[in-house]
Amino acid sequence: MKNNPPKRPLQFLRWFCREDYLDEIEGDLTEVFIKQAETHPRKAKWKFAWSVIKYFRPEFLKSFKNHQPNAYGMYKSYFKIGWRNLVRNNGYSVINIGGLAIGMAVAMFIGLWVNDEISFNKNHTNYADIAQVRYSNFDQSTHTTGGSDGVPLPMGAVLKDTYKQNFKHVLMAWWLGDYSLTAGENQLTAKGEFIEPEVIDMLSLKMLRGSNHALADPHSIILSQTLAETIFGATDPINKTLRIDNNFDVKVTGVYEDLPRNSKFGEVHFFSPWDLWVSANNWIKDSANDWNNSSFNIYIQKHPHVSYEGIDNAIKDIYYKPVARADINHKKVALLYPMSQWHLYSEFKDGRPAGGRITFVWLFGTVGFFVLFLACINFMNLSTARSEKRAKEVGIRKAIGSAKEALIFQFLIESFLVVLLAFVLTLILVTISFPWFNELAGKKLSIPFTNPIFWLASLTFVTLTGFLAGLYPSFYLSTFQPVKVLKGAIRVGRFASLPRKVLVVVQFTVSVVLIIGTILVYQQIQYASNRPIGYNREGLLTLPINDPGYKGKPDVIKNELLNTGVVEDMALSSNTMTKSNRHLSGFNWPGKDPEKEASFNCVDVSYGFGKMVGWQIIAGRDFSEALSTDSTTIIINETAATYLNLKNPIGEFITTRGGQSLQIVGVVKDMVMDSPYEPVKRGIYFLDKNYVAARQIIIKINPTVSAAEALPEIEAIFKKIVPSASFDYKFVDDLYANKFSQEQRIGKLATFFAILAIFISCLGLIGLASFIAEQRTKEIGVRKILGATVTNLWQMLCKDFVTLIMISCLIATPIAYSLMNGWLQKYTYRTEISWWVFVATALGTFCITLLTISYQAVKAARMNPVNSLKSE
Amino acid sequence: MTQHSLGEFEELVLLMVAALHDEAYGVVILEGLEEKLKKKVNISAVHVALKRIEDKGFVKSRMGGITEDRGGRRKKFYVITALGKRMLDAQYDLRNSIYKQIPKISFG
Numbered sequence: 001m002k003n004n005p006p007k008r009p010l011q012f013l014r015w016f017c018r019e020d021y022l023d024e025i026e027g028d029l030t031e032v033f034i035k036q037a038e039t040h041p042r043k044a045k046w047k048f049a050w051s052v053i054k055y056f057r058p059e060f061l062k063s064f065k066n067h068q069p070n071a072y073g074m075y076k077s078y079f080k081i082g083w084r085n086l087v088r089n090n091g092y093s094v095i096n097i098g099g100l101a102i103g104m105a106v107a108m109f110i111g112l113w114v115n116d117e118i119s120f121n122k123n124h125t126n127y128a129d130i131a132q133v134r135y136s137n138f139d140q141s142t143h144t145t146g147g148s149d150g151v152p153l154p155m156g157a158v159l160k161d162t163y164k165q166n167f168k169h170v171l172m173a174w175w176l177g178d179y180s181l182t183a184g185e186n187q188l189t190a191k192g193e194f195i196e197p198e199v200i201d202m203l204s205l206k207m208l209r210g211s212n213h214a215l216a217d218p219h220s221i222i223l224s225q226t227l228a229e230t231i232f233g234a235t236d237p238i239n240k241t242l243r244i245d246n247n248f249d250v251k252v253t254g255v256y257e258d259l260p261r262n263s264k265f266g267e268v269h270f271f272s273p274w275d276l277w278v279s280a281n282n283w284i285k286d287s288a289n290d291w292n293n294s295s296f297n298i299y300i301q302k303h304p305h306v307s308y309e310g311i312d313n314a315i316k317d318i319y320y321k322p323v324a325r326a327d328i329n330h331k332k333v334a335l336l337y338p339m340s341q342w343h344l345y346s347e348f349k350d351g352r353p354a355g356g357r358i359t360f361v362w363l364f365g366t367v368g369f370f371v372l373f374l375a376c377i378n379f380m381n382l383s384t385a386r387s388e389k390r391a392k393e394v395g396i397r398k399a400i401g402s403a404k405e406a407l408i409f410q411f412l413i414e415s416f417l418v419v420l421l422a423f424v425l426t427l428i429l430v431t432i433s434f435p436w437f438n439e440l441a442g443k444k445l446s447i448p449f450t451n452p453i454f455w456l457a458s459l460t461f462v463t464l465t466g467f468l469a470g471l472y473p474s475f476y477l478s479t480f481q482p483v484k485v486l487k488g489a490i491r492v493g494r495f496a497s498l499p500r501k502v503l504v505v506v507q508f509t510v511s512v513v514l515i516i517g518t519i520l521v522y523q524q525i526q527y528a529s530n531r532p533i534g535y536n537r538e539g540l541l542t543l544p545i546n547d548p549g550y551k552g553k554p555d556v557i558k559n560e561l562l563n564t565g566v567v568e569d570m571a572l573s574s575n576t577m578t579k580s581n582r583h584l585s586g587f588n589w590p591g592k593d594p595e596k597e598a599s600f601n602c603v604d605v606s607y608g609f610g611k612m613v614g615w616q617i618i619a620g621r622d623f624s625e626a627l628s629t630d631s632t633t634i635i636i637n638e639t640a641a642t643y644l645n646l647k648n649p650i651g652e653f654i655t656t657r658g659g660q661s662l663q664i665v666g667v668v669k670d671m672v673m674d675s676p677y678e679p680v681k682r683g684i685y686f687l688d689k690n691y692v693a694a695r696q697i698i699i700k701i702n703p704t705v706s707a708a709e710a711l712p713e714i715e716a717i718f719k720k721i722v723p724s725a726s727f728d729y730k731f732v733d734d735l736y737a738n739k740f741s742q743e744q745r746i747g748k749l750a751t752f753f754a755i756l757a758i759f760i761s762c763l764g765l766i767g768l769a770s771f772i773a774e775q776r777t778k779e780i781g782v783r784k785i786l787g788a789t790v791t792n793l794w795q796m797l798c799k800d801f802v803t804l805i806m807i808s809c810l811i812a813t814p815i816a817y818s819l820m821n822g823w824l825q826k827y828t829y830r831t832e833i834s835w836w837v838f839v840a841t842a843l844g845t846f847c848i849t850l851l852t853i854s855y856q857a858v859k860a861a862r863m864n865p866v867n868s869l870k871s872e
Numbered sequence: 873m874t875q876h877s878l879g880e881f882e883e884l885v886l887l888m889v890a891a892l893h894d895e896a897y898g899v900v901i902l903e904g905l906e907e908k909l910k911k912k913v914n915i916s917a918v919h920v921a922l923k924r925i926e927d928k929g930f931v932k933s934r935m936g937g938i939t940e941d942r943g944g945r946r947k948k949f950y951v952i953t954a955l956g957k958r959m960l961d962a963q964y965d966l967r968n969s970i971y972k973q974i975p976k977i978s979f980g
Contacts, residue, residue: 005943023935025919027945028898032915054916059923 005033006045009052017055018062025055074406075413082414085390086421092386092767096379096418099763101425103375104465106756108430109437110368111457112445117361120262120343125204126301129168131308131336133159133298135319136351137597138331147351148583149337150294153287155318159298163315166306171196172274173297180546180726181270182243183231187726190227192244192270194277195299200256202301203265209238210254218275222254227269244272246547246724248280261444264342291325292585292657300336308336347826355826360746367753370510374757376469377503378764379418383411383473384500385771394477395485407478415470416462423462440748442741472499501804504768507761508808508845509815514754515841516816520833521747524824527831529740534637534671534680535577536614539568539701540732541714542576545694547725554606554691560717561699566710568702571609572694574602578735580673580681586657587684589644600640601673601681604688610635610668612700620650620666623687630687635666640682662686676739677827698732707731758845762852765801769853773797773860781865793861798853805849809842878925878959884909885921886960889931890952897936897947898922922950930956 036044086093136147156172173195197215287293318334345353448454561567585599670680824830889896936947
């Protein structure tokens with residue numbers, strides 16, 4: 001080692017020195033060095049380095065300018081050859097580019113969708129610090145944990161007082177709701193929120209008019225830009241007066257820039273002060289110290305330096321600390337529900353956020369990836385299959401001196417060419433089908449052409465796809481040995497086509513899993529929508545009592561409506577048929593286990609409600625107008641009857657928290673009011689004789705009259721009797737159908753993906769089948785001459801593929817089963833996974849595959865052997 | 873043909889190439905020069921001179937075989953060309969003729 005010249009100067013020399021001088025110079029330098037190193041090793045090294053530096057002069061420098069001679073021409077030829085190959089094999093090219101473009105389009109849609117989902121609410125500056133207060137409670141008797149975002153009013157005061165060091169804002173709020181707004185003659189309905197004035201700061205609303213303190217006055221309102229323009233047009237809205245629900249007047253004090261659609265408050269078009277809502281609703285003042293009335297919302301913005309865990313720990317016992325409250329009989333725990341989870345984690349398990357749309361973000365993300373992956377597999381398969389045709393080219397290129405790297409590069413360039421063409425096609429496809437996708441996904445997205453991040457992502461995407469798709473062919477082709485190739489022996493053995501077979505199996509496995517998944521999603525939707533709902537929703541209309549003008553009028557309205565003949569019946573209720581919103585606790589009944597939770601879903605109904613909606617009484621009787629004592633009677637549903645655990649509930653008494661004794665006179669079959677996938681909540685129906693609690697008017701249209709005929713007449717009567725109210729009706733049928741919209745959407749998207757997956761896979765098969773048929777043309781010719789029939793040949797050509805599909809189905813079945821079983825677990829009311837789904841899918845896939853390849857197979861088999869054999 | 877000039881060091885190198893006849897390569901030339909001049913010469917100077925006289929056509933070169941003690945690098949051997957020889961002769965004659973004109977003066 002001692003006698004070796006120093007490395008770095010040597011490297012430097014080799015780097016800069018002209019090739020033709022290097023031998024001489026390096027040799028001489030080394031020789032001198034070795035001689036000197038025998039006596040003065042250190043000095044020799046220095047001398048060597050110094051000499052090297054002395055060589056660093058123009059006459060010894062290599063020319064860096066012409067380092068890669070003719071590189072441009074080479075690249076040009078790559079593109080030219082690539083293009084010629086595409087054009088010559090136009091059939092394959094169409095399959096390749098088309099398949100890839102579809103895969104990329106799907107991936108792009110999904111990418112945009114996922115991006116929209118995960119950026120939900122992120123428009124708010126304080127996104128990371130905003131949360132809603134919830135509670136969770138554990139029910140001793142059923143060992144279940146529930147929870148709600150409705151919290152008691154006094155909790156707000158405690159948070160603002162005892163725990164104030166954690167929060168920047170603690171804001172009391174009412175639920176988001178629809179309100180009618182009247183300005184002069186103009187009346188419309190808009191979603192709004194009554195919340196404390198600091199909301200402007202918390203949600204970082206951009207005030208176009210008015211200040212950040214615009215809600216300081218209790219009789220103020222701030223409008224979104226859209227709403228302001230709808231109501232006031234071009235005129236200045238500031239200081240104009242509006243009337244909310246025909247009940248109280250407010251003055252417009254500000255206009256804020258619309259919030260983006262993908263935000264929880266995106267649908268909200270006005271904010272008004274909480275104090276206004278309190279002053280308009282006397283019962284709220286009575287709840288100021290009531291820890292059992294969980295009817296309010298609290299939003300908080302924490303200080304950035306405090307953690308959610310820290311606050312959760314501090315406030316979890318807020319129901320019992322600092323003041324112990326004996327009247328709260330179940331363990332209630334307060335917790336924060338951060339804004340980052342509002343959208344994606346909207347489902348709760350054991351009182352804590354656990355899943356929701358995040359499942360679909362993952363699901364569709366995975367599916368998108370797989371569809372793209374399938375398209376890439378096609379590309380790989382077709383390229384390697386066609387490699388035989390290009391084997392000679394590779395051989396010649398190698399023989400005349402092309403390096404392996406250069407060949408890899410060439411094939412990668414060809415792959416990029418295809419991907420780029422596919423990308424252009426993708427952009428066209430996506431642009432064309434965007435409206436349709438938006439409708440399907442329920443979004444308002446568009447291609448962000450001006451967004452650099454989009455282009456960056458697309459570029460990455462194209463590079464990655466090009467690389468992924470071109471990887472296998474380029475490495476495979478470039479390993480061909482020129483000698484073998486040129487001699488014509490490239491069939492490297494019986495495992496040569498193994499990777500191709502594996503890819504086909506992977507492709508079909510993914511497709512079959514997707515198909516099974518789709519069928520099961522549809523089955524579940526079908527199952528839930530066929531669930532008996534306990535009442536007849538046909539022809540039922542519901543409209544909110546949102547105007548003081550209704551007071552004392554229901555009977556008049558009813559009479560007038562019945563007189564028209566288009567209405568069969570009318571009744572009033574405390575809530576719509578499709579949502580329960582009053583959960584009262586503190587009930588007591590004989591033999592009640594003291595640990596047992598005693599909250600019920602309470603509905604106040606008028607006489608005739610049950611008969612009108614067609615509830616089914618299974619024991620006892622309906623409320624009767626003839627019996628005046630019925631104001632202290634109740635009807636319970638089946639679930640409640642089971643829960644009360646009374647031998648014969650009819651005639652038993654249960655007492656309210658206030659001590660009022662109520663007699664059970666009837667038991668009705670469960671009516672599905674909330675999620676069709678969940679068990680029905682235990683319910684109590686109270687008779688609301690004087691319409692004290694009525695919030696909804698429910699009308700049943702005469703079945704012999706069409707809705708289109710009936711609606712104008714009904715509206716006319718409402719306008720006549722309560723002219724100030726807006727006729728804001730909804731069909732119960734529609735409301736019920738809305739409950740399925742999420743699943744329906746998933747079902748549609750899943751179908752779409754499954755169809756695409758199988759389509760892309762089949763495209764690949766067409767390519768492969770036609771290629772193999774072409775490859776075996778001579779063999780087929782010989783076989784025909786020796787007497788093979790078309791059927792024989794067809795069988796021969798199909799056999800390989802059918803085996804592959806069979807393997808795919810076998811692999812896909814357990815995967816699909818475990819995936820879908822997991823998905824169904826989250827529904828309490830769910831369909832069974834039956835074996836025939838798997839069998840049907842397998843059969844269907846077989847049929848499609850056979851159809852796809854048969855075309856090619858039969859075409860090849862029917863060819864005249866004379867033609868196929870004479871060509872050489 | 874333009875008359876090429878010959879620098880002093882170039883002339884020495886050319887002389888050395890001619891003297892070593894067919895055995896002349898970088899290191900031998902260097903050592904020969906160091907011995908005659910009795911001072912250290914840098915190998916790079918020899919190479920530069922060799923390149924220049926080669927460009928002027930006074931020497932021609934050929935590559936030798938690979939020897940192990942040079943890190944696997946080949947030697948480049950230089951031979952004087954006829955032009956080079958003529959140049960040397962001309963230089964020699966020139967100097968000689970001028971030298972002869974020096975009066976016989978004793979310098980003590």
